[in-house]
Amino acid sequence: MAKLTMVQALNQALLQEMKRDNTVVVLGEDVGKDGGVFRVTEGLLNTFGEQRVMDTPLAESAIVGTAIGMAINGIKPVAEIQFSGFAYYAYPQLEAHASRIRNRSRGRFTCPLVVRAPYGGGIRALEHHSESKEAIYAHTPGLKVVIPSTPYDAKGLLISAIRDPDPVIFLEPKRVYRAIKEEVPDELYTIPIGKANIIKEGADCTVVSWGAAMKTTKEAVEEIEQEGKSIELIDLRTISPFDEEAIIESVKKTGRLVIVHEAHKMLGLGAEISAIVNEKCILSLEAPIIRVTGYDVVFPFFELENEYLPSAKRVKDGITEVLAY
Amino acid sequence: MPTKEVGRYSVTYLQILDESGIVDKELEPVLTKDQLLFLYKTMVQARKLDAKMISMQRQGRLGTFAPVKGQEASQVASAMALDQDDWMFPAFREAAAYLARGTDMKGILLYNRGSEEGNRTPQGQNNFMVAIPVASQIPHAVGCAMAMTIKKEQAACLVYFGDGATSEGDFHESLNFAGVYKAPVVFLCQNNQWAISVPRQRQTASATLAQKAIAYGFAGIQVDGNDALAVYAATKNALDKAKQGGGPTLIECITYRMEMHTTADDPSKYRSDEEVKAWEAKDPIKRFKVYLQQKNLWDERQEAKLQQDVDAEIEKAVQDAEAVPKRRVDEMFNYTFAELSPRLQEERDTARRYQIL
Ligand SMILES: Cc1ncc(C[n+]2csc(CCOP(=O)(O)OP(=O)(O)O)c2C)c(N)n1
Numbered sequence: 001m002a003k004l005t006m007v008q009a010l011n012q013a014l015l016q017e018m019k020r021d022n023t024v025v026v027l028g029e030d031v032g033k034d035g036g037v038f039r040v041t042e043g044l045l046n047t048f049g050e051q052r053v054m055d056t057p058l059a060e061s062a063i064v065g066t067a068i069g070m071a072i073n074g075i076k077p078v079a080e081i082q083f084s085g086f087a088y089y090a091y092p093q094l095e096a097h098a099s100r101i102r103n104r105s106r107g108r109f110t111c112p113l114v115v116r117a118p119y120g121g122g123i124r125a126l127e128h129h130s131e132s133k134e135a136i137y138a139h140t141p142g143l144k145v146v147i148p149s150t151p152y153d154a155k156g157l158l159i160s161a162i163r164d165p166d167p168v169i170f171l172e173p174k175r176v177y178r179a180i181k182e183e184v185p186d187e188l189y190t191i192p193i194g195k196a197n198i199i200k201e202g203a204d205c206t207v208v209s210w211g212a213a214m215k216t217t218k219e220a221v222e223e224i225e226q227e228g229k230s231i232e233l234i235d236l237r238t239i240s241p242f243d244e245e246a247i248i249e250s251v252k253k254t255g256r257l258v259i260v261h262e263a264h265k266m267l268g269l270g271a272e273i274s275a276i277v278n279e280k281c282i283l284s285l286e287a288p289i290i291r292v293t294g295y296d297v298v299f300p301f302f303e304l305e306n307e308y309l310p311s312a313k314r315v316k317d318g319i320t321e322v323l324a325y
Numbered sequence: 326m327p328t329k330e331v332g333r334y335s336v337t338y339l340q341i342l343d344e345s346g347i348v349d350k351e352l353e354p355v356l357t358k359d360q361l362l363f364l365y366k367t368m369v370q371a372r373k374l375d376a377k378m379i380s381m382q383r384q385g386r387l388g389t390f391a392p393v394k395g396q397e398a399s400q401v402a403s404a405m406a407l408d409q410d411d412w413m414f415p416a417f418r419e420a421a422a423y424l425a426r427g428t429d430m431k432g433i434l435l436y437n438r439g440s441e442e443g444n445r446t447p448q449g450q451n452n453f454m455v456a457i458p459v460a461s462q463i464p465h466a467v468g469c470a471m472a473m474t475i476k477k478e479q480a481a482c483l484v485y486f487g488d489g490a491t492s493e494g495d496f497h498e499s500l501n502f503a504g505v506y507k508a509p510v511v512f513l514c515q516n517n518q519w520a521i522s523v524p525r526q527r528q529t530a531s532a533t534l535a536q537k538a539i540a541y542g543f544a545g546i547q548v549d550g551n552d553a554l555a556v557y558a559a560t561k562n563a564l565d566k567a568k569q570g571g572g573p574t575l576i577e578c579i580t581y582r583m584e585m586h587t588t589a590d591d592p593s594k595y596r597s598d599e600e601v602k603a604w605e606a607k608d609p610i611k612r613f614k615v616y617l618q619q620k621n622l623w624d625e626r627q628e629a630k631l632q633q634d635v636d637a638e639i640e641k642a643v644q645d646a647e648a649v650p651k652r653r654v655d656e657m658f659n660y661t662f663a664e665l666s667p668r669l670q671e672e673r674d675t676a677r678r679y680q681i682l
């Protein structure tokens with residue numbers, strides 16, 4: 001075990017899985033010589049050569065479109081989109097093809113690929129570099145959407161994503177990339193896709209979050225607990241298909257739910273989670289469900305990004321409000 | 326049946342002022358003394374502002390940005406060929422073109438301090454905003470030019486993008502539209518040899534970028550992008566042609582990105598110092614100064630004064646930009662729609678309670 005950042009953990013996952021399985025290839029802008037603009041693919045070109053680590057021309061639609069072509073023919077591509085804000089160019093390929101190949105061919109063809117992209121705010125980035133649009137992919141049947149929040153999760157989830165038989169959108173919270181280090185096992189390991197992580201059990205309120213918002217949410221939960229409350233904190237890890245059971249079991253126990261995400265409130269995943277809880281265990285609720293989220297505005301340029309992003313204070317106020325019932 | 330040739334095409338390369346400052350008298354464009362001095366002064370402004378911004382970024386006073394050093398002639402000389410009514414569509418590295426089009430330094434600095442206020446174009450200036458997603462601005466220039474045709478305006482559009490942008494679908498789709506509709510638009514590709522870490526020869530197997538225009542039915546020309554006179558002449562020519570109904574032109578400026586891709590980039594990972602050094606000899610500003618001196622339009626006394634004046638101008642702009650107070654949260658809501666919906670008003674009221682000062 002070594003203490004790794006999320007960037008290092010992702011890099012190790014790619015290195016080890018590519019060594020284990022020589023059908024895994026990496027492609028994208030600046031992933032080779034440069035090692036990726038965040039260095040997630042550092043060193044892979046030297047180890048595996050140009051055929052398995054491709055510095056592509058600047059064209060997201062072709063990156064994902066050719067990855068689909070490779071995937072249907074036995075290669076396991078891990079395509080990098082340099083920032084999730086540029087994945088829209090590739091969305092037609094994901095929506096029209098990657099997500100539907102199994103269905104349209106009645107299982108004759110499949111599309112096991114991973115599209116990795118850094119996402120989320122909080123690093124004083126340029127315009128179009130800070131959004132959280134996971135809901136777009138979650139709203140596309142046939143795509144899985146995975147979002148790690150820690151280095152340990154990042155390695156295990158990425159390996160699972162590569163081994164998954166279906167297309168996986170793998171969003172990496174770039175604010176976390178180098179912000180924390182934690183013990184990551186040296187060997188290959190997997191974390192199941194579709195299963196949430198109950199970070200801590202509690203009795204008074206369930207708090208659900210994922211990815212970039214997890215760190216602030218943890219801070220808020222710690223503060224509330226110091227005031228004598230007991231919170232059950234859930235990291236969703238996979239946001240599509242998400243772990244309904246974990247949330248419902250928890251809400252049945254606590255009777256209260258707060259959902260935290262960086263994405264816009266309107267039709268963010270919080271809306272879906274809230275609806276499912278209403279459908280499946282409304283009678284367990286003792287308070288309205290509260291969402292603490294980004295606002296329904298264009299992600300502001302960085303001067304105001306910390307006002308857009310849910311702060312620990314906002315999350316804490318949300319939990320306090322729910323606990324007041 | 327024997328095959329027959331159905332097409333043969335060529336691409337020309339234009340240079341007027343060579344690396345050492347020697348001008349081709351026959352090709353020398355007609356520019357007034359004021360125009361020549363404006364061109365030089367603006368290139369110097371751009372170079373010095375760039376250096377200042379890199380140092381400010383290193384001190385945490387600015388966000389990540391894309392330096393312009395090395396590309397001043399490609400930008401200033403082309404933007405100068407525009408008339409007031411023409412439109413300019415930049416990519417994300419066009420500080421020098423902005424300066425040439427009258428954008429003040431304070432606005433550029435405000436933008437790079439993370440404020441949308443820096444995107445606010447003064448009334449009467451047809452300069453569009455920075456476009457971060459590569460190539461995404463190209464169709465806008467074509468559409469804007471199509472609107473000029475519909476409105477019978479005597480104007481044209483100029484759109485900037487890089488060598489990397491020519492790989493995107495938006496580039497190809499836009500050139501195709503421009504060819505089909507004979508839109509009055511000039512595509513100005515700054516081939517600065519790199520798209521972050523990907524060198525020009527790995528971006529496309531085409532021998533030139535200019536030749537891509539041929540496939541869409543119009544002319545492409547390659548120019549020495551560090552030669553302000555060639556850039557000006559080619560752009561002016563293309564704009565005039567566009568305004569006379571002659572349709573679009575693609576200009577490939579051969580230039581070089583002398584700095585890192587953005588301040589977040591480390592070019593030592595992928596290119597050698599020798600390569601950068603070799604391009605220093607082709608510097609666009611140095612050779613233009615020699616040209617002005619040979620025309621007796623410039624001397625060292627004027628040079629010293631210009632350097633001083635530009636330093637002072639930059640200091641003033643920095644002070645002004647840094648004196649602008651942080652905006653209120655209302656600013657992130659106010660421009661969502663012409664009118665704020667009740668829901669957004671509610672969200673704004675929440676946000677006000679969490680304003681960080
Ligand atoms: C659609 C899109 N993909 C990727 C990026 C990230 N990115 C920013 S600039 C750049 C390279 C652009 O190269 P080029 O077009 O040659 O312009 P230059 O940076 O050299 O001025 C890349 C990959 C982006 N901004 N937009």
Ligand SMILES: [Mg+2]
Pocket residue numbers: 487488489515516517518519520521
């Ligand atoms: Mg370039």
